[in-house]
Amino acid sequence: MDKLSDRDGWIWQNGQLVPWREATVHVLTHTLHYGVGVFEGVRAYDTPAGPCIFRLDAHTRRLFNSAHILGLEIPYTPDEVSEAQKAVFAANGLREGYLRPMVHLGSEAMGLRAKDLSVNLIVAAWPWPNYMEPESREQGIRVRTSSYTRHHVNITMCKAKANGNYINSILALHEALDAGCDEALMLDNEGYVAEGTGENVFLVRDGVIHTPELTSCLDGITRDSVITLAEEAGYRIEERRITRDEVYIADEAFFTGTAAEVLPIRELDGRQIGSGTRGPVTEQLQTLYFDQVRGARDVHTDWLTPVSGS
Numbered sequence: 504m505d506k507l508s509d510r511d512g513w514i515w516q517n518g519q520l521v522p523w524r525e526a527t528v529h530v531l532t533h534t535l536h537y538g539v540g541v542f543e544g545v546r547a548y549d550t551p552a553g554p555c556i557f558r559l560d561a562h563t564r565r566l567f568n569s570a571h572i573l574g575l576e577i578p579y580t581p582d583e584v585s586e587a588q589k590a591v592f593a594a595n596g597l598r599e600g601y602l603r604p605m606v607h608l609g610s611e612a613m614g615l616r617a618k619d620l621s622v623n624l625i626v627a628a629w630p631w632p633n634y635m636e637p638e639s640r641e642q643g644i645r646v647r648t649s650s651y652t653r654h655h656v657n658i659t660m661c662k663a664k665a666n667g668n669y670i671n672s673i674l675a676l677h678e679a680l681d682a683g684c685d686e687a688l689m690l691d692n693e694g695y696v697a698e699g700t701g702e703n704v705f706l707v708r709d710g711v712i713h714t715p716e717l718t719s720c721l722d723g724i725t726r727d728s729v730i731t732l733a734e735e736a737g738y739r740i741e742e743r744r745i746t747r748d749e750v751y752i753a754d755e756a757f758f759t760g761t762a763a764e765v766l767p768i769r770e771l772d773g774r775q776i777g778s779g780t781r782g783p784v785t786e787q788l789q790t791l792y793f794d795q796v797r798g799a800r801d802v803h804t805d806w807l808t809p810v811s812g813s
């Protein structure tokens with residue numbers, strides 16, 4: 504198997520572009536043991552103006568917010584972190600790909616009481632096509648409600664995209680995959696629909712779009728983009744508590760996320776949703792989204808940051 508760690512290229516590590524295989528950390532890295540770190544998932548797309556990072560400023564801002572929530576002080580300015588993402592994408596000669604900025608604590612000391620550890624930043628970039636089969640964009644995916652509850656708001660912080668939060672996501676996702684589904688739907692501790700393991704969720708009923716309020720899900724940047732595009736297309740959006748059975752009887756449902764993009768859900772817990780394939784509203788929003796990220800629209804041009812031209 505090709506190993507992600509064994510390839511040519513460059514990774515930005517603490518202010519420098521280092522050769523891909525040499526971008527390593529010590530085994531006593533604090534974050535490796537306890538999960539206190541924060542990260543981002545960002546995509547860049549090929550556009551008529553060359554490769555552009557989608558909503559770079561919003562992702563950088565969320566990285567700083569995540570760090571602030573966990574009490575980590577990133578030793579760079581937001582501009583420097585945005586420039587690092589552009590630099591590493593350009594250095595790897597990519598036209599389209601995924602960027603992964605990640606902030607982790609150093610290996611100066613072990614233990615829960617360790618304080619004043621170094622705060623380190625890496626940014627990697629690689630080609631990462633959507634991890635679902637291409638047909639799933641048209642036909643939708645099969646989803647199962649997770650037996651694992653999404654984070655309670657006072658356990659780990661849902662506004663932080665924190666490394667450790669993803670134990671919950673991975674437990675839920677692997678349970679769904681083992682059951683032959685493509686993704687899990689997670690409910691919050693009161694039983695209301697929260698989100699996917701790495702996506703926000705939407706449903707459509709009688710022409711109105713519904714999505715859970717932000718209390719127990721990540722403040723997704725794709726979610727925000729899709730809400731903006733949907734409102735501009737004339738849809739009403741209701742952010743509110745949603746129950747699992749409302750998804751069963753929705754006309755359409757879909758996930759949004761940087762990695763997942765806009766992905767129709769065709770089935771939840773063995774119940775067909777709507778027509779059992781991508782619905783018209785989902786298709787329209789998908790088209791708007793892909794046109795937007797690929798620079799085919801003349802609105803929201805500030806959402807696209809060219810990789811070169813810094």
Ligand code: PPE
Nearest residue numbers: 544700701702703721723724725760761762
């Ligand atoms: N909820 C969760 C839990 C989540 O991890 C993501 C992103 C979202 C919602 C959507 O947020 P946004 O990307 O800003 O629209 N998940 C990232 C990690 C996925 C992975 O497989 O790793 C992503 O999509 O980059």
